[in-house]
Amino acid sequence: MSCENSLGFRTLGRRFGNVCPQPSQNHIVPRAPARANGNAQQKHGQWLSRADEAERSGDDVQAELCRQYAEHWFRVSRGQE
Numbered sequence: 001m002s003c004e005n006s007l008g009f010r011t012l013g014r015r016f017g018n019v020c021p022q023p024s025q026n027h028i029v030p031r032a033p034a035r036a037n038g039n040a041q042q043k044h045g046q047w048l049s050r051a052d053e054a055e056r057s058g059d060d061v062q063a064e065l066c067r068q069y070a071e072h073w074f075r076v077s078r079g080q081e
Contacts, residue, residue: 040077044070 037043051066
């Protein structure tokens with residue numbers, strides 16, 4: 001038998017002697033707010049502008065990291081990933 005923990009991951013329950021906790025009626029699980037950050041093309045552009053910003057401030061490592069994220073979103077927008 002498996003249970004779902006508070007983070008939504010499935011865990012092994014009674015199989016190893018653990019009892020799955022049952023949420024009480026008053027227990028409210030906080031959820032992260034829904035985010036609307038745009039589509040893959042918009043995210044690609046956002047990461048490229050962050051890379052430019054980091055490069056202007058002299059942080060080459062951060063600029064490269066942002067370019068890698070931009071490449072990821074470029075590939076997602078092209079359906080290659």
